[in-house]
Amino acid sequence: MAEPVLSIRELRKNFGALKATDNVSLDLKPGEIHALIGPNGAGKTTLIHQISGSIRQDSGAIEFLGEDVGGLGMAARARKGLGRSFQISSLAPEFSALRNVMLAQQAAQGSSFRFFRPVMRDRSLTDPAMSMLERVGLAGRARLPAAELSHGERRKLEIAIALALGPKAFLFDEPMAGMGPEGAKDLTGFLDGLRREAPILLVEHDMDAVFALADRISVLVYGRVIATGSVDEIRRDPEVRRAYLGEHT
Amino acid sequence: MKFTREILINTVLAALLLAMPFAALAMDEPFYVTLATRMAILALAAVGLNLALGLGGLVSFGHAAFFGIGGYAAGILSTHALNMQPLLTWPFEIESSEQMLVAWFVAVAVSGPVALAIGAISLRTSGVYFIMITLAFAQMIYYFAISWPAYGGEDGLSIAMRGTFPGVNTAVPLSFFLICYGVLMVALLLFACVRASRFGAALQAARQNETRLAAVGIGPFPVRLVAFVISAMVAALAGSLYADLNRFASPSMLSWQMSGELIVLIILGGTGRLFGPVAGAMLFVLIESVLGGLTERWQLFLGLILLGVVLFARGGLIGLVAGKSRHG
Ligand SMILES: Nc1ncnc2c1ncn2[C@@H]1O[C@H](COP(=O)(O)OP(=O)(O)OP(=O)(O)O)[C@@H](O)[C@H]1O
Ligand SMILES: [Mg+2]
Numbered sequence: 174m175a176e177p178v179l180s181i182r183e184l185r186k187n188f189g190a191l192k193a194t195d196n197v198s199l200d201l202k203p204g205e206i207h208a209l210i211g212p213n214g215a216g217k218t219t220l221i222h223q224i225s226g227s228i229r230q231d232s233g234a235i236e237f238l239g240e241d242v243g244g245l246g247m248a249a250r251a252r253k254g255l256g257r258s259f260q261i262s263s264l265a266p267e268f269s270a271l272r273n274v275m276l277a278q279q280a281a282q283g284s285s286f287r288f289f290r291p292v293m294r295d296r297s298l299t300d301p302a303m304s305m306l307e308r309v310g311l312a313g314r315a316r317l318p319a320a321e322l323s324h325g326e327r328r329k330l331e332i333a334i335a336l337a338l339g340p341k342a343f344l345f346d347e348p349m350a351g352m353g354p355e356g357a358k359d360l361t362g363f364l365d366g367l368r369r370e371a372p373i374l375l376v377e378h379d380m381d382a383v384f385a386l387a388d389r390i391s392v393l394v395y396g397r398v399i400a401t402g403s404v405d406e407i408r409r410d411p412e413v414r415r416a417y418l419g420e421h422t
Numbered sequence: 423m424k425f426t427r428e429i430l431i432n433t434v435l436a437a438l439l440l441a442m443p444f445a446a447l448a449m450d451e452p453f454y455v456t457l458a459t460r461m462a463i464l465a466l467a468a469v470g471l472n473l474a475l476g477l478g479g480l481v482s483f484g485h486a487a488f489f490g491i492g493g494y495a496a497g498i499l500s501t502h503a504l505n506m507q508p509l510l511t512w513p514f515e516i517e518s519s520e521q522m523l524v525a526w527f528v529a530v531a532v533s534g535p536v537a538l539a540i541g542a543i544s545l546r547t548s549g550v551y552f553i554m555i556t557l558a559f560a561q562m563i564y565y566f567a568i569s570w571p572a573y574g575g576e577d578g579l580s581i582a583m584r585g586t587f588p589g590v591n592t593a594v595p596l597s598f599f600l601i602c603y604g605v606l607m608v609a610l611l612l613f614a615c616v617r618a619s620r621f622g623a624a625l626q627a628a629r630q631n632e633t634r635l636a637a638v639g640i641g642p643f644p645v646r647l648v649a650f651v652i653s654a655m656v657a658a659l660a661g662s663l664y665a666d667l668n669r670f671a672s673p674s675m676l677s678w679q680m681s682g683e684l685i686v687l688i689i690l691g692g693t694g695r696l697f698g699p700v701a702g703a704m705l706f707v708l709i710e711s712v713l714g715g716l717t718e719r720w721q722l723f724l725g726l727i728l729l730g731v732v733l734f735a736r737g738g739l740i741g742l743v744a745g746k747s748r749h750g
Contacts, residue, residue, distance in 0.1 A: 227633065251639035263637065265630040268623075276627055277638040279620045285640050286648065291618035298620075338638060 175203045176239065178342050178372050179224070179255075184233035186219060186396075193219040194230070195396035201342055206364065206373045208383045211393035212416075217376045218260050220393070221346050224374070225257045226250040238341060251280070256340030258331035260347045260376070266320035270311055270330050273319050274302035277337035305333040309363070325352045329360075336367075343373040349382055361385055384408075392416070428744035432697040436607070439465075439704060443599045455595040456667070461700075461707045462602040463663045468687040468699030469609045470656025475685065476694030477617060478649045479629030480545070483681050484556030487563045488537060488654040490676030492529035492661025494567065497579035497671030499525050504582050522585030522592065522601070522666065529662040530655045536563075537654030541647045557678055564676040578672040585666050592666070602663050606700070609656055614696055616652075625649050657684070686724070690731055692738030695747060701739040 177200035186194035193216045201207050209217050222228040224235055226247035235243040242250050251257075264273050275298045279285055282297070292298055306312045309329040314322060319330060328348055335343055348364070349357040361382045364373060377383050383390065384404050391401040394416045400407060407413055439461060446454030467489050474480040502509050502518035509528075510516040519525075544555045568576045584592045592598050616622045627635045628642040635642050665671040674680065683706070691702025709727065713720035735742045 225637065227636070246641065247633075247636040248639050248641040251637055257637055259633075259637075263631055263634050265627045265634055267630055268627065272623065273634075276623055276635070276640075279623065280639040285620050285624040285645065287620040288622075289615050289619055291615075292620055292623050293618065334638065 177202050178238060179374065180236040181220075181224065182234040182236070184220070184223060184235070185231045186216075186223060186228070187231055192396045194223065194233075197233075197393070197396070197398055199391050199398060199401065201372045201374050202388075203372055204368055205388040206368050206375055206386045208387035208390045209374060209376045209393060210378070210380075210383060210390060215393040216396040217393055218346055219396075221257065221260075221344050221374070221376060225255055225344055251338065251340075254338075254341030254371075255344060256335035256338040256342070256371075257344040258328070258335055258346060258348055260350065262324075262327040262331055264319040264327060264330060264334075267318055269316050269318055270306060270322060270326075270333075271299065271302055271315040273330055274305050274333050274337050275299065277334045278302050278305075281338050302337060305337045306330075308336065309333045310359070325356050328352060332360075332363075340371055342371050343367070343375075345373060346376045347378060348375070349377055349379040357382060426744070428695070428697075428740065428747075431740065431744050432700075435697050435700050435704065439700065440603060443596055447596065452595060455599055457707055457711055459595070459599045459602050459667055460664075461703045462599065462606045463660050463667060464684075464687060464707065465700045465703035466602070466606045466609055466663070467657045467660035468684050468691070468703055469606070469613055470653045470660065471684045472653075472688050472694065472699050473613060473616065473656065474646075474650050474653035475688055476698065477622060477629065478625045478646055480646060480650060480653075481553050481685070482544075482556045482650070482653070483553045483678065483685070484540065484544075484558075484560030485654065485657050485684050486676050486678065486680035487540070487560035488533045488657040489661035489664070489680060489684070490563065490567065490671075490673070491533045491536060492658030492663075493665035493671040493675040494573065494579065494661075495529040495532060495658070496522075496525040496585060496662040496665040497581055498573055499528060500581045500583065500585065501573070501579060520583060520586050522587045522662075525585050525662045525666070526659055529658040533654045533658030534651055537651045538647070541650035541654075545643060545646050545650065557681065560676065560678065560681055564673060564678075567676055568673045574671070574673075576673060578670055578674075581665060581669040581671065584669060598667065602667075605659065605663065609659075610696060610700070612656075617696070621645070621648070686728060688738075690728065690738055692740030695738065695740040695744075698738055698740050705739065 179201040182198050184194050184197045211217055223230045226245055234241055237253060242253060275292060278298050278301050306315050309332050311326060311329050311333060314326060332348060349360055352360060357379055364386055387404055390404060390407040391398050392413050399416060400410045400413050439458060442458040443455040471485045474482055499518055503520040507518060508515050509518040540559045544552055547555055573579050586592055587601055590597045624640050624645045628645055632642040661675055687702035687706050688698055690705050692698030709724055713723050731738055
């Protein structure tokens, strides 16, 4: 079996008395989409934050490409190849969609300590950034400030930025949220192809998308993983049905 | 490049400032040459601060420290040169010089490391803490200066002779103005370059959303630190010119009021706008000299104007005339 790209061991995070992450272990293998589902407040976003480095775990290990990254900052982990999107869009609001992607492009190319060449006339930034926007269907909105994009468009822009980093693993936090049924269907097809570029840890409430895409599903409830398995195994699991899927059927 | 309204306004402002001393001389009002020089120098300092504040969102309430360091660099060099003392005798001997270029170099070379140290500590905080900690550092330097009798203490340091410049008689007010104006234009060019560059993109992203910047793999801290240092060096250069203009390095150049003035200039003119500091400095000096001649309480009117800008014209003068800035 292939070595996992990302491997989380016995991760714990408390917010006061609240166990937001309670002894979570899971991994992400090459080429797979591993979906992380669970009710509101289960701790999915908190887990993504710890993997990407925006919050620090209390204990436990995060291994990425065979290296312990649990002590690194967010920027360092991104440079190692962790590309993420945010549940609540997190963009540079004054920059155009294009410039948001260009920022990722310039980071992927290396040093940002270059003071003279204007970025807008730098084809090595604008061209790839534009093609990322094309891939997510935002090319027509490239010149609009991120703040003026619709909710769904901002979600797509988040994905284009993650793509531009050329990451070794994607962490997507509810990319379908607020996209509408059409948008969600398009994005499902898109993510299906994307797994060939890098494996995806996908937090998602849209069960149609999860069942269509996931190679494996982990179910998080009150900070704990109560089950991990294939789509069929998870659908049949009585504890999962009681704790989570029950609310949807 | 498109010829936008902003470019038109910038050109007009640059031309107005350049024309002012010539008009003053034509009308036999030499005092206005000094005024125009003051505008250029304050604009230069504010261009420096604009890099940190406008592009990076770093509200430094301590840039007077760097402005003052530049002023004292000019003052100390001139004192030593007058007494024919070397500037340093230990660990190695450095000759003093009445050359303005040497004063500029010293201003930049001293303010850079000081800003690096202040920035490295201050930039670990943000928001109101950053404002307070930069203020605290500047106050420390201020009290250090006034308690240092060798260089004038509270009385400051007068400069017997303005620094010299190759091929220019700096004692002629118009010539000195042209030097200041030239430096200002170079600084504006530098600002425009930096703003459009990769570094500028990262710096502006750090202001808009530092989490986003980190998520693409660029750490905000080193970007801000470099911006803070460059910003301080430009302010120090301005300080060196300012001391030469007044033939006096005053402790008030290091005071918190000075830091505040620089922030006010930028807000008046337009935060983050290329010519914001120029517009702000021109307006500020104009208000100061016109209203200051009429009433002692001119700062009350400055306050009202500032209030108006903050409430009704967030983009400052440039924003008011040229509209919102566009980032391409
Ligand atoms: N910074 C914080 N401080 C204190 N509590 C927090 C913090 N962040 C999250 N929490 C709490 O931790 C729990 C897990 O939150 P989290 O956002 O990870 O849930 P989630 O599974 O992503 O939920 P949703 O499906 O609504 O996005 C919640 O009870 C939340 O209130
Ligand atoms: Mg969440």
